[in-house]
Structure formats: C-alpha cells, structure tokens
Amino acid sequence: MVTGIKGKWIIAHDGEKPRLLRDGVVIIQGNKITHVGKNYNGKVDKWIDAGTHVVSPGFIATHVHAATAPKDKSFIDDVGARHFYMSSLGENLTALGKSIKPEDFHIFAKYSMAELLKSGCTTMVEIGMAPTLGAETAKKYIDEMGMRVVEGLYVEDGSWARDQKANLFTEWHGLDHGLKMLDEAEAFVKKYDGAVDGRLIAALYPSTVDKVSGPLQKAIREKANELKCPVSIHAAQWVVEFQNMIRMYAKTPIQFLAETGLLGPDLIIGHGWAIPGHPLLGYPPEGEGDLKILAESGATVSHDPLVFIKRGNKMHSHSKYMEAGVNLGIGCDTSPQDMLNEMRMASYTSKLADWSCFSGTAAEIHGSATLGGAQAIGRKDLGRIAPGATADIAIINMETLNNVPCRDPVKAIVNSASREDVSHVLVDGKLVIDDGELLVIDEAELVSQVQKTTQAIWDRIPENHYLGQHSDVVSPQSYLPWEPDQ
Ligand SMILES: [Zn+2]
Known part of the structure; x- marks a missing residue:
C-alpha cells in the first residue's frame, strides 16, 4: 500500500533541522516515509489531498x-x-x-x-x-x-x-x-x-x-x-x-x-x-x-x-x-x-x-x-518528516476560520489552530483520523459514557475526602444553582 499526501506546506526535515516545503508531497509505503519532495512519479494507491493544509510530524x-x-x-x-x-x-x-x-x-x-x-x-x-x-x-x-x-x-x-x-x-x-x-x-x-x-x-x-x-x-x-x-x-x-x-x-x-x-x-x-x-x-x-x-x-x-x-x-x-x-x-x-x-x-x-x-x-x-x-524516548525515526522516518503524521487545515490568513503555518499551529482543524492523523502509516472523523471509536457514544461515568465519581467524593466534604464544597460551582418554582 502506497499513500501519498499532497500538502500546501510540509514541515519536512533536511537531515539537520526542520524546513518548510511549499506545495510538496510525502510518500508513505507501509509504515515508513519513503519520499519527501516537490513531485512523485511512482505508483500511488491513495492520495490525501491536503491542498490547504500543513503536514506536520505527529x-x-x-x-x-x-x-x-x-x-x-x-x-x-x-x-x-x-x-x-x-x-x-x-x-x-x-x-x-x-x-x-x-x-x-x-x-x-x-x-x-x-x-x-x-x-x-x-x-x-x-x-x-x-x-x-x-x-x-x-x-x-x-x-x-x-x-x-x-x-x-x-x-x-x-x-x-x-x-x-x-x-x-x-x-x-x-x-x-x-x-x-x-x-x-x-x-x-x-x-x-x-x-x-x-x-x-x-x-x-x-x-x-x-x-x-x-x-x-x-x-x-x-x-x-x-x-x-x-x-x-x-x-x-x-x-x-x-x-x-x-x-x-x-x-x-x-x-x-x-x-x-x-x-x-x-x-x-x-x-x-x-x-x-x-x-x-x-x-x-x-x-x-x-x-x-x-x-x-x-x-x-x-x-x-x-x-x-x-x-x-x-x-x-x-x-x-x-x-x-x-x-x-x-x-x-x-x-x-x-x-x-x-x-x-x-x-x-x-x-x-x-x-x-x-x-x-x-x-x-x-x-x-x-x-x-x-x-x-530515544527514537530518531519519530518527530520528523524525512525519508526513512516512521509515518506518524498530523495534517491540519490552514484555511479555516481559526487559521486564515496564514503565511506561517508553524505560527498558526502554535497560536490559532484547534482540534477541529486537524483533518487527518496517521500513526505507523495507518489513518486513524480521516477528514476529521475518528476511525477508531464512536465519538458520540464515547462522550456520553464519559459524562455518566464522571458524574458518578463526583457523587462519591464525600466518602473519600479526608474531611468528608461534598464535591460542591471541594470544587464550588461557578454560579449557585437556581431552581425557580415555575
Ligand atoms: Zn503526572
């Protein structure tokens, strides 16, 4: 399986330090990056179009x-x-x-x-x-x-x-x-x-x-x-x-x-x-x-x-x-x-x-x-986009309300990008987020379960606080509850 990414910007690594490659491609075979450059003429099974995105090491x-x-x-x-x-x-x-x-x-x-x-x-x-x-x-x-x-x-x-x-x-x-x-x-x-x-x-x-x-x-x-x-x-x-x-x-x-x-x-x-x-x-x-x-x-x-x-x-x-x-x-x-x-x-x-x-x-x-x-963690093959590196990659859309106007995607990642701008994530060459969607778990079901589970934990705080205090005493609500008669 050969995957190609066409990105508006690639945060690549030249062997010494990170460099910004504009209008570039990243080619992945299996779990490894095999090519980073302006073009690629070999066979590609699947292209990811990242034409308005920055392609960053994960x-x-x-x-x-x-x-x-x-x-x-x-x-x-x-x-x-x-x-x-x-x-x-x-x-x-x-x-x-x-x-x-x-x-x-x-x-x-x-x-x-x-x-x-x-x-x-x-x-x-x-x-x-x-x-x-x-x-x-x-x-x-x-x-x-x-x-x-x-x-x-x-x-x-x-x-x-x-x-x-x-x-x-x-x-x-x-x-x-x-x-x-x-x-x-x-x-x-x-x-x-x-x-x-x-x-x-x-x-x-x-x-x-x-x-x-x-x-x-x-x-x-x-x-x-x-x-x-x-x-x-x-x-x-x-x-x-x-x-x-x-x-x-x-x-x-x-x-x-x-x-x-x-x-x-x-x-x-x-x-x-x-x-x-x-x-x-x-x-x-x-x-x-x-x-x-x-x-x-x-x-x-x-x-x-x-x-x-x-x-x-x-x-x-x-x-x-x-x-x-x-x-x-x-x-x-x-x-x-x-x-x-x-x-x-x-x-x-x-x-x-x-x-x-x-x-x-x-x-x-x-x-x-x-x-x-x-x-x-002693891994020279991670944290970089370069031939031979392992394909752990984050692709972030720079043409969103958060990130436009963008002339420096590294500054945008640090100063304005949010999770909703992350369009694709690959780990070990495999897509785990595709077009913003988590492929590995049902997000809505997960959210509902976490709310129910944590509510029950807060309810148990008095049994476990060293002074027996209720969760609303340990961590007061921002506004007092209000329950009008009608
Ligand atoms: Zn810690």
Whole structure:
C-alpha cells in the first residue's frame, strides 16, 4: 500500500533541522516515509489531498495520565490547596482519585487517546494505564485506538502520608518493597516492549522523586541501562516536594537525581519547573544551578504548562531551558488533553516568564512537541518528516476560520489552530483520523459514557475526602444553582 499526501506546506526535515516545503508531497509505503519532495512519479494507491493544509510530524506528548486525567475536567479548575502552595496534589486530587471505581479507568483511557489523537498527537508517554487496567487490557486498548504509547509500571518504596493537617511527608516501606515493584516493572518491559506492531514502547516509571529512595533510584538506573528503555519520573513538580527534598537530603530534586545516577539521557522528568531561582521557591541557585545539571545529563524535561497555569504557576521559562541546553518535550498531565492547546500555553507562559515576545517562539515549541519528544524516548525515526522516518503524521487545515490568513503555518499551529482543524492523523502509516472523523471509536457514544461515568465519581467524593466534604464544597460551582418554582 502506497499513500501519498499532497500538502500546501510540509514541515519536512533536511537531515539537520526542520524546513518548510511549499506545495510538496510525502510518500508513505507501509509504515515508513519513503519520499519527501516537490513531485512523485511512482505508483500511488491513495492520495490525501491536503491542498490547504500543513503536514506536520505527529506530536509527541511526553507526560500523560490517560486513565485518570479526564476526571479533572471542570473539577480542579479555580481550586487548589492554599497550604500546599495552590497545588491539588495530596488533597483534591487524592479525594477525586479515591472516588474512581476500577471499571471507570477503561472509558477514561479510551477517551484520553481519542482527545489526544484529535489534537494531532500520535505518541504519548502514558503513566497509569498498565497499573490501573492491567497490562493485557492496556495493550488491547492501545491496539484498538491506533496510537503509539510509551507505557510502564510504577516503582516506588515510599508513599505520601500526613500526621497533621498539612504536614505531608514520605512514609518509607523498605527497599525490598521497591525492588519487588522493580521486578514486576522489568517483567512488563521484557514482555510488552515492541508489542502491537511496535506501537507499545515499554518503560520504567519510578513514581516521584520523593517516593523513590536513593538506593532504589540506583537500582532503577542499573536496570534501565540493562533494558535500554525510557524512564519517566515526577520531579521538581511542586513546592512541598522541593522543600521535603531539601529537608530529607539537603539536595534539590534535580541534584538528588544526579547524585543517585538516575538522571541520564533516557530520563523524562515531569514537570521539572521547581528548580532554584524559581520565584515560588525562594531558594537561590548555586552557580549555574539545576539547568546546568539537567543539560549536562541529556535528560528531558516535560513542560506541561496547563496544569500549572491553573494553579497560578509556570515554568521559568521554555526558552531559558533550551538556551541552557536542556531537551524539552511537551505534555498534558491534566484535561483537556490537547497538544495544540498545551503548545499555545507553553509559548505564552515562556513569553510571560521572560517579559519578551522573543521567548517561546513557535519554532521552539513545535520543535519540542516533535523532535524534543522523539529524543526523549530515544527514537530518531519519530518527530520528523524525512525519508526513512516512521509515518506518524498530523495534517491540519490552514484555511479555516481559526487559521486564515496564514503565511506561517508553524505560527498558526502554535497560536490559532484547534482540534477541529486537524483533518487527518496517521500513526505507523495507518489513518486513524480521516477528514476529521475518528476511525477508531464512536465519538458520540464515547462522550456520553464519559459524562455518566464522571458524574458518578463526583457523587462519591464525600466518602473519600479526608474531611468528608461534598464535591460542591471541594470544587464550588461557578454560579449557585437556581431552581425557580415555575
Ligand atoms: Zn503526572
């Protein structure tokens, strides 16, 4: 099967960097791109007419919680725990999380993949499906939804506990507890890496820097070197964690990762903003600080702006990390899981952080969402449109109300494009969205099921909130209900 795409613009790769090819063609044979140029004279079985569109590498979301994130929508907006510096971690999210029934994760996982595909995202680094759904079911859904997914099992030897209202600390369960989880995570990698025609990329997921002890981090590093798989961890993600790391080790989260050796080119850090010098921390950097440590290690920071914007916070700044030499990806973490929206937020927060129009440029942000993500998962064949690359592609219409007038489609992707402009998505050479329609699931049925499922979760919040609070107390409605007599 040979597929051809005729595009008004192709965001191609010349072997060194992205280039914009006008009125070009992309030829795909099987799951590989075989030709990128102005014309093609060979036999083509099916042409996709993208005469008013930009043909982009599919986006790579470097941090996603597919099985659980949908519950956040319209719940964690406008709320947070002041005593946790506005974060919802350890409080609202805990009550929400505990209110989910095991069967709810299934519809959420499918919904998340549908949301991401519709935003032109072809690969996600997903944290949570395998532990919540079970490995076989996670594999089945990845197969059905047609997405490329980095997946793994959690490893940790600590958990968060509190002995007073807001004294959150780590309770340790012993190294053996963590090593047993590491054995299970290793077995997952060995069994599932390369499954679903190579669309399942297995990884190790140490949970968070403050719940994985130093000895366990060292053991994970050794295992990752042996398995040669990506590793993802939450680190430098909230003020309480940063302060607890200083209290426990007299090291920042990033310094501690460097000390244990877990920091390396295969490590993806969500969310990596809590570094010395950040205004929320009041903790000055030593020398060139954590950015230098991150850059020298080759690790990736997943910049996931929306979840932090909602808490009045931001990374300081996308461009400064890049200038320091840190590889950046872009992820979603919370709802809506929309890579176009996350790219826009990443650009704007960077500009706000630097007080500069030259910060967070469209090229930087698009590059992070494609090549940055590909580097994060060690895949040179992804995130680019070039002969020999794997055919993960997003096609976005530039002649829509959102995007006209368009003279620079990269700026339009970052500044104005929305999910309804994404006309076609190919993963591994196969169409999963055709003319705007999801081919892998019934969208209307999915929407209805997610509404019913999540309503039931909100109703269960009082049973699971540590003070027994109702969902309307934890997350007040924007306007008070009004029920007139007639
Ligand atoms: Zn996360």
